[in-house]
Amino acid sequence: MRKFLMSTAAVAALFAAPMPMAHAEESVEVLHWWTSGGEAAALDVLKKNLESQGVTWKDMPVAGGGGEAAMTALRARVTAGDPPTAVQALGFDITDWANQGVVGDLGEVADKEGWDKVVPAALQNFAKHDGKWIAAPVNVHSTNWVWISKKALDAAGGKAPETWDELVAVLDKMQANGITPLGHGGQAWQDATIFDAVVLSLGTDFYKSSMIDLDPAALGGDKMVEAFDRMTKLKSYVDKDFSGRDWNLASAMVIEGKAGMQMMGDWAKGEFLKAGQKPGTDFVCIRFPGTQGAVTFNSDMFMMFKVGDDKKKAQLQMAADIEDPAFQSSFNVVKGSVPARTDVPDTAFDDCGKKGIKDLAEASSGGKLFGSMAHGYAAPAAVKNALYDVVTRHFNGELDSKAAATALAEAVAAAKG
């Protein structure tokens, strides 16, 4: 059926659009959801680089839903047999598309530039499929960060927490000082982002067995009950209007001093910088207490699709430009993330960025770099969303910790089947 659809669409495309074929000019068509201010500016750097090399950039932005809308648009394009050149994609979505046999091969440029040596192995699991490079990683976000207002921290003793007990003590102090200790937005993915960090804080082995290996014993076991108990504890520090709030509004609460801290990936840093705050003097960035040395990552990649020979050259050019160390540096300084290559100098980054680069290298070499469950780098979409359901129901008080652990094991098993 799909073949039939594709061939019909291909015939239709022949009749409908013979013009682009006649163009000798190189071009790339890029599907992405980086439409907000900072992100669009960061992407513009890549666009300018390509244009200076004579490659036109056909923009296809589809905003919304953290890429969900873009993936829906992509489905239609691929079913019609006319995929874009490059598509911004995350984690297991890339693997899913690779399994459909529609992605391209970047081997030529990857071998020449030695990507195998400079991109962390954990990222290669996604950027490569069956030993072939299919995607060019742009950055690495880590999700186990805590962003603390310096003023609120000073009022609560001034020492950044390093263990769970210290974290609870700081949160209690902040509550006594009359502010909302934890700025948080009650959306499933935000609840799950905190959950990632909480599970990681109970041990890297536990994170691996439960989130990556999806071991039923770990998912429904006593340690998971403890993780959910920690979530209950954190819930007691959010304000009563948290439900449905966007993440950047939660960041704004910390910036304005209404809330003490936010537990969020490093894209939150952009909000602080935009508000004119400085790392170290206005806000403090730490790893979630108990997770220093380990990193849960989320990496934006451009997945390359199978295209005709006339577009292949431009596609490889784009891939090479993405992995260009200068671009990796300038893009990630703006985006708040760290470069996907470990050999990019950290001179242009601020203190939090420098710490991020150092932590990433340390975690990668120590085998403590894990895919983030909340952001689709630990398990496929069905399992990820099954976990979202349980975590968000528990966080909203529908389940107690014991029931949540049982439900988690069941939901993951059902989603795998």
Place this chain on the structure above:
Amino acid sequence: MAELTTTAPRAVTNPRATLQDLLPKIVLAPSFALILIFVYGFIIFTAFLSFSGSKLLPDFSTWVGLNNYVRLFNHPNWITALKNLAIFSVLYIVICSFIGLALAIFLDQKIRGEGFLRPIYLYPMALSFIVTGVAWKWFLDPGIGLEHVMQSWGWESFSFRWIKEGQMAIYTIVIAAVWQSSGFVMAMFLAGLRGVDNEIIKAAQIDGASTLTIYRRIIIPLMRPVFLSAFVVLAHLAIKSYDLVVAMTDGGPGTATWTPALFMQKFTFGRNEMGMGAASAIIMMMMIFAIIVPYLYSELGGKKK
């Protein structure tokens, strides 16, 4: 088709009459073909999908039988969605009918300014559910909406935070939907009331019936077909309810306000579970058919008599 062949012999005798016979068929043929393909064709396509193991894209190489349906009815979110649909549709239909009828009766009292009042009630229907949803989301948000305003006016103990409470959030969606649709139901009842024969009412008045009795015993029973039409329109809107939920709560808090349509969209496109999404779509279609088919039978059957 059979009719076409029977009319063919006449073509020889009277080409003009034949053309007149054929013209409606020719004019209707394209839309008929389009509906055949794009409605019924895709219903069959979806039914096939629901028995396949499709994940990311349609995939007809693996067949899983009823497995998608089994998984669907074992999924807590689907059960939540069905419960919400029951609560939502019952309240939505009953309250809309009641308010619609009441407004229509009041407007039917030959009051001054009816021409001005009627569109005021009707206009919410002109908004899309997305607009209604966003407006009510802000209005009901305790931090910026009703609760905040009441407290800033000095009523410190005022509290209305249903939209943030899992148990109550579905009722806020009922409120917004009722606000949107009541005016439309009012218009339907108003048309019905205008069609009531004045002679009957006058006869009842001569017999000494009070206004209340006239309404209770004569006019409202006469509104039976309007009730039926309103029920069918509102019931299928309730089963399809998606945009309002997305705009107001997006299924939250937690999974408290999931509806079947939201489930279908999220599973098909967000979770790469196209088979299960198709199964939920088929179940929704069966629910709608269960309402529409008896209605069509009663309507069409009535005309033939």
